[in-house]
Amino acid sequence: MNENILEMKNITKTFPGVKALDDVNFQVEKGEIHCLVGENGAGKSTLMKVLSGVYPYGEYSGDIVLNGEIQKFYSISDSERAGIAIIYQELALIPELSVYENIFLGHEIKKGKLIDWNETIKQAGAMLKKVGLHNVNPATKIKDLGVGKQQLIEIAKALSKNVKLLILDEPTAALNEGDSENLLKLLRELKAQGVTSVMISHKLKEVIAIADTVTVLRDGQTICSMSAERGEISESIIIKHMVGREIDNIFPKRNHKDFGDIVLEVKNWCAYDPKIGRDILHNLDFNVRKGEIIGIAGLMGAGRTELAHSIFGNPGEYRIKGDLFVxxxxxxxxxxxxxxxxxxxxxxxxRKGNGLILIDDIKQNITIANLKQLTQQGILNRNEEVKAANYYKESLNIKAPSVEQKVGNLSGGNQQKVSLGKWLFVKPNVLILDEPTRGIDVGAKFEIYTLMNKLVEQGLSIIMISSELPEVLGMSDRIYVVSEGKIAGELTAEEATQEKIMEMATN
Amino acid sequence: MGVINEAKKLMKQNIREYGMYIALVVIMLTFSVATDGLFMSSRNISNLINQTGYIAVLAVGMTLILIIRHIDLSVGFVAGFLGAVAAILLTKTGVPVWATIVIVLACGALIGSFIGFLVTKMGIPSFVATLAGMLVFRGALLRVTSGTGTIIIPNKSFNAIGNGFIPDIAHIEGIHTLTLLLGVIAIGFYIWGEFNNRKNKLTYNFEVLSNTMFTLKLLFVSLVIGYITWTLSGYNGLSWTVIVVIIVVLIYNFITNKTVLGRHIYAVGGNPDAAKLSGINVNRITLIVFSSMSMLAALSGILFTARLQSATTTAGTLFELDAIAAAYVGGVSAAGGVGKVTGSIIGAFVMASLVNGMNLMGVDISYQYIIRGAVLVAAVIFDVKTRNKRS
Structure with missing residues (x-):
């Protein structure tokens, strides 16, 4: 048994209304590759933010013990000084700067008061070799490199800070297979040089290929730690631990099962995003019938939101191929x-970013997508507007003193209801709900589920995108699982289980 | 007690708006005392209002520009250039006054659409596009006045737009009767509108102001309108400039409050991404707002040229900054999405009152700039602080 480089003991971190981490224990041995897995929202990223000082000492309870000493990190620079480096999914490189400038950004090599550029370039070259980028010129601009190489440069940057513990948050999420393999190979090489790594990943095949130890988090708690040496790791066991939660009985029953004709259908749906220069959707086929709720399951980054945008008038200006029938x-x-x-x-x-106008009030938000309904000869009838807004305030049970209340002041659940009201006011046939219950409390969730049932009974069709497996299972009539921009499978409500979905989503 | 509580509540809800009116009143009273009443004299108030006209119309357009999170630095020299174009049309070609006005306004709209095109289709930040516009139109102004220098306009009816007053109907010594009559009509319309509005709200069973508060409000606003028209009628009465400004404000106030276009403008400013996903054509809105801005710049140019009775080589210098300052003082949010046309007009008058009052007091020009800068900052600080408190 090796000694532990890191021990996180009894870590509890709460956000208003949510316990993100509940008495989590996490141990990492010196020199191992440790994988941290769990569903979306299980608390992995929060745990790593606690470790790196993003949530400073005092905002959580419990101890961080590094090399046998209790640490108090007040900022990221504190944890970096202690030898911890985190590489996030969204890369923190500056595209317009060169590779060597990026590698030493924040800890520049100096001669007296000035930066020693020659030494910087020399050392950057050495770092690049360390991460296997032998052919990259240190003077290249970051924006001229592919995502895979950028990821390796992030690691080079971490190595240049003399890192002892390297943490990677879904490093391969945006990489193709070749680049992913390179990265895993590098992690093994670093391990041979004595660098300890913690990797958060959704791709279980990778996890199994590389991990010495796997720790599973679920709902902010440590479920178990498994060791490869003892042969404890397999895909099915990991999945079992990831999803092992009981499905709460919070899904109201819906008896209605007679669906009508197909209301919306896409065929061979492909999309290319010119902004990131990548295909994001590949040959998707799916449909939804009148009065049906279909669930679109999958992990973050699988392309679900992009799918919704590509159908809904393509505001992101992707290049789309394929057919859409409404x-x-x-x-x-x-x-x-x-x-x-x-x-x-x-x-x-x-909802805060591109759903609602937070500085405007409830009525303005509810009516903005269908103001025509409220005009006579081009003149807006403000009384009709208040009346319409009041109708949705009552029927959706939006808790606010009046419809003149600013939406920015409402709770998440009430904001979500305003969002729903806004889109019900356009009297749609198909309603696409993207993470309809994210960040809202259980009571409001139940109200939204009940509303969804009522709407399909009235003949509306719902496409529900959700990362929460219980919600997908509890609400959908049919489920499509999306993985890496493709439909990985279709399941009926009867045959679907958390395990099956997770298996499709992680492949 | 009930009325006082209601007043407190109203005050709290509208602190930003009322704060500005209070600031204007405080400034006016201060100058009044400091100048022994000279500031509030009919003649001075009339001058003050007429001097502010060409900035006020720019401030109206700038309000919309700032609401949608853009800026327009070109408006000053667009105004200067199109003022010169008007002068040339009138003096060299003999185009009638009405046609000159129509042509110049159309040119303004055209210039604005082009700027809007650069911003939306070419993706140039509005700061850069309009900075370029500022340089281009400064050059254009120098170009068209290069042979002649200042162009004197002999046309009386054109010049009346900037200097003239509406005719009188009856001749009573010291009182401009038509102005008074219009004031009374305005009060009548205001009261009728408020009653109508109240009646409509009641048929919807919505909450309305209490009877006492409603009466007080009617009384107060009527008194203000009455006082202003009374003051103006003591000199030459309403000027054509004031009439133009009032019409512009009424139109823009109507558009921003009562039409889908207006609502879409606020939505684009409040959250462009949400606006786009709500089915609003953000580019179209941007184009319209820039066109309207440059058209108002053309109007500003007409007012200014008519006021000077000539087109000069430096006309329009720094108008854009006065207009932007007026809008910010008038409560437009620097972050976009919030602001009122009427607020910006008041903002323009606050700034103009400062200049006018300090001139009357003989304050040195160096201090005048410093004080105006301080007032601008104070207004925005007040804005930011009251906004934080509400959210």
Whole structure:
């Protein structure tokens, strides 16, 4: 048994209304590759943020013990000084700067008061060799390198800080297979040089290929730690631990099972995002019938939100191939307005970012997508507006003193209801819900589920994108699992289980 | 007690708006005392209002520009250049006044669409696009006045737009009767509108102001309108400039409050991504707002040229900054999405009152700039602080 380089003891971290980490224990042995797995929202990233000082000492309870000493990190620079480096999924490199400038950004090599550029370039070259980038010129700009190489440069940057413990948050999420393999190979080489790594990953095949130890988190708690040496790790066991939660009985029953015709269908749906220069959706086929709820399951980054955007008038300006049919008619939506006119509505995943106008009040938010309804000869009838907003405030049980309340002041659940009200006011046939219950409390969740049932009974069709497996299982009539921009499988409500979905999603 | 509580509540809800009116009143009273009443004299108030006209119309357009999170630095020299174009049309070609105005306004709209095109389709930040516009139109102004220098305009009816007053109907010594009559009509319209609004709200069973508060409000606003028209009628009455400004404010106030276009403008400013996903064509809105801005710049140019009765080689210098300052003082949020046309007009008058009052007091120009800068900062600090408190 080796000694532990890191021990996190009894870590508890709460956010208003949520316990993100509940008495978590996490041990990493010196010189191992340790994988941390768990569903979206299990607490992996929060745990790593506690470790790196993003959530400073005092904002959590419990101890961080590094090399046998209790640490108090007040900022990222404290944890870096102690030899911990974190590489996030969103790379923190500056695209317009060169490789060597990026590697030594924040800990520049100096001669007197000035930067010693020659020494910087020399050492950067050595770091690049260490991470296997023999052919990269240190003067290259970051933006001219692929994502895979950028990821390796992040690691080079960490190594240049003399890192003892390297933490990687889903390092291969954006990489293709070749690049992923390179990265895993590098991790093994670093291990041989004595660097300890912690890797958060959703790709279980990788985890099994590389991990010495796997720790599973679920709902903010440590479920178990398994060792490869003792042969304890297998895909099915990991999945079992990841999803082993009981499905709470919070899903209201829906008896209605007679679906009508297909209302919306996509065929051979492909999308390319010119901004990141990558194909994001590959040949998707799916459909939803009248009165049906279909669930789109999958992990973060699988392309679910991009799918919704590509259908809903393509505001992200992807290049799209494939056919879209709404009510049996072939459609080319050029803007969200076209989609709305055709009866498609989209409640965004990020209600604060692109769903609501936080500085505006409830009524303005509810009516903004369908103001035409409230005008007579081009003049807005403000009284009708208040009346319409009041209707949704009552029927959706939005808790606020009046519809004049600013949406930014509402709780997450009430904001979500305003979002729903806004899209119900356009009287859609198909409602796309993107993470409809993210970040809202159980009571509001139940209300939203009940509302969804009522809506499908009235003949609406719902496409629900969700990362929460119990929700997908509890609410959907049919489930499509999306993985890496492809449909990885289709399941009926009866045959679907958490394990099956997770298996499809992680392959 | 009930009325006082209601007043407190209203004050709290509208602190930013009322704060500005209070600031204007405080400034006016201060100068009044400091100048022994000279500031509030009919003649001075009339001058003050007429001097502010060409900045006020710019501030109206700038309000919308700032609401949608853009800026327009070109408006000053667009105004200067199109003022010169108007002068040339009138003096060299003999185009009638009405046609000149139409042509110049159309040129303004055209210039604005081009700037809007650069911002939306070419993706140039508005700061850069309009900075370029500022340089281009400064050059254009120098170009068209290069042979002649200042162009004197002999046309009386054109010049009246900037200097003239509305005719009188009856001749009573010291009182401009038509102005008074218009004031009374305005009060009548205001009261009728408020009653109508209240009646509509009641048929919807919505909450309305208590009877006492409603009466007090009607009384107060009527008194303010009455006082202003009374003061103006003591000199030459309403000027054509004031009429133009009032019409512009009424139109823009209507658009921003009562139309889908107005609501879409605020939505684009409040959260462009959400606006896009709500089916709003953000580019179209941007284009419209820039066109309207440059058209108002053309109007500003007409007002200014008519006021000077000539087009000069430096006309329009720094107008854009006065307009931007007026809008910010008037409560437009620097972050976009919030602001009122009426607020910006008041902002323009706050800034103009400062200049006018300090001139009357003989304050040195160096201090004047410093004080105006301080007032701008103070207004925005007040804005930021009250906004934080509410959210």
């Amino acid at each position: 009510m049996g008619q072939k459609k080319h939506f050029k803007s969200p307005n076209d989609a709305i006119k055709a009866g498609v509505a989209y409640v965004t995943e990020d």
